[in-house]
Amino acid sequence: MPVKCPALSTNAIVSDDPELAAALSSALARRNTYLPVLDGPRLTRPDHASEVVRRVAALAHAGTKTTLLAGLSAEAWDALTDKLPQNHAKVVGFDDVAALSLDPKRAERPRLVWGRDRVGLGLLTALYSGQLVEFADKEAPRDAVLSKSGHLVICEAHEPLSEVIAANYAYALNADLHIFDETDEVEGKALLEAFYSIDAPGVHAAAERVRLATKMRELVGAVDLPPNGSLTFIVRQLPIGVAFPELPGTHLFTYPDLGRAIVNGFAAEQPGTRGTNGAVLVNPQKVAAPEIEAAAKLLPERKIFVRGYERGGAIQPQDRDSVRNPRTAFGVAGV
Known part of the structure; x- marks a missing residue:
């Protein structure tokens, strides 16, 4: 509801x-x-x-x-x-x-x-x-x-x-x-x-x-x-x-x-405001992705809540056996 x-x-x-x-x-x-x-x-x-x-x-x-x-x-x-x-x-x-x-x-x-x-x-x-x-x-x-x-x-x-x-x-x-x-x-x-x-x-x-x-x-x-x-x-x-x-x-x-x-x-969240914005960054680290690091830095500075996942935390469960030390990367950032 x-x-x-x-x-x-x-x-x-x-x-x-x-x-x-x-x-x-x-x-x-x-x-x-x-x-x-x-x-x-x-x-x-x-x-x-x-x-x-x-x-x-x-x-x-x-x-x-x-x-x-x-x-x-x-x-x-x-x-x-x-x-x-x-x-x-x-x-x-x-x-x-x-x-x-x-x-x-x-x-x-x-x-x-x-x-x-x-x-x-x-x-x-x-x-x-x-x-x-x-x-x-x-x-x-x-x-x-x-x-x-x-x-x-x-x-x-x-x-x-x-x-x-x-x-x-x-x-x-x-x-x-x-x-x-x-x-x-x-x-x-x-x-x-x-x-x-x-x-x-x-x-x-x-x-x-x-x-x-x-x-x-x-x-x-x-x-x-x-x-x-x-x-x-x-x-x-x-x-x-x-x-x-x-x-x-x-x-x-x-x-x-x-x-x-x-x-x-x-x-x-009042009328006429931009509201609360969020973003999810996913980086399995299988290829170089410098844009992920840039986004992780810039988005919180623009008042956006960010949730990031890298390595094991960004991979489907069936693929995780090949990944060591799965972890969540960025946590929550923002306002």
């Missing part, structure tokens, strides 16, 4: 407060339109100036007219307003949520009161029911929020702000949202190491793939997959999608820069 790229809202939120970002999202998000939510610049990093510039660039790329600064430090506020156009940014808090609602009926209805856990599920539930959301010290439901679009967003509970971004992403696509518990740090690293070592000498690759897929599905938990649908995985580090080969999917990382990644991706 095809998924249509949503339009981009002229509003955006930059926040380090997940609950405030969720409350504002419940007032500003619209169907079939993605509301950008970015975290604040990390000013303790050595490249703190670039942190600000990258966010301002993403807002410009999205065509944002008004950016709401919510729950930021005074230093982050100063850094952003110094780079944004005059009168573009507005500082807001919880008291401003109702007045900012784009749908007056949302502000008139009783608010959805949600627990402080699974804030993304609370936000998406409120959006689908046409309510504003607020958070309190109570137990929150953990069941997936369902729709009928055929797309499912599976998000790891690692960064609460990432859940808010995932909920806005799901709402823009009319999608379901399932949030699973954060993977233990030690277990996650062990699984990732096993995944990258699957072709190491002495490893039974087929059995190891089955073991890893089974374990990753256990981590995600019970989930209803959309028939003939598609998936987005928003995860901390594990390539969870390999455990769900029955449906096409894509991966995003919960941290860092999830908000920027989604904004830039959707902005690249």
Whole structure:
């Protein structure tokens, strides 16, 4: 089932407060339109100036007219307003949520009161029911929020702000949202190491793939997959999608820069843009092919995602016995 790229809202939120970002999202998000939510610049990093510039660039790329600064430090506020156009940014808090609602009926209805856990599920539930959301010290439901679009967003509970971004992403696509518990740090690293070592000498690759897929599905938990649908995985580090080969999917990382990644991706697919371009380079190395090396260098510089295969990785399985050390050449490059 095809998924249509949503339009981009002229509003955006930059926040380090997940609950405030969720409350504002419940007032500003619209169907079939993605509301950008970015975290604040990390000013303790050595490249703190670039942190600000990258966010301002993403807002410009999205065509944002008004950016709401919510729950930021005074230093982050100063850094952003110094780079944004005059009168573009507005500082807001919880008291401003109702007045900012784009749908007056949302502000008139009783608010959805949600627990402080699974804030993304609370936000998406409120959006689908046409309510504003607020958070309190109570137990929150953990069941997936369902729709009928055929797309499912599976998000790891690692960064609460990432859940808010995932909920806005799901709402823009009319999608379901399932949030699973954060993977233990030690277990996650062990699984990732096993995944990258699957072709190491002495490893039974087929059995190891089955073991890893089974374990990753256990981590995600019970989930209803959309028939003939598609998936987005928003995860901390594990390539969870390999455990769900029955449906096409894509991966995003919960941290860092999830908000920027989604904004830039959707902005690249808006009407009038060139869209996201990809290329596959195949080089069995049976003849000299200097044009392959030139293409591998030039295409990423032109903002094209490149996947390359050489030697054994570029040869049909029946021909591989004559090739030594098959490997993938270029990996993924691009933006």
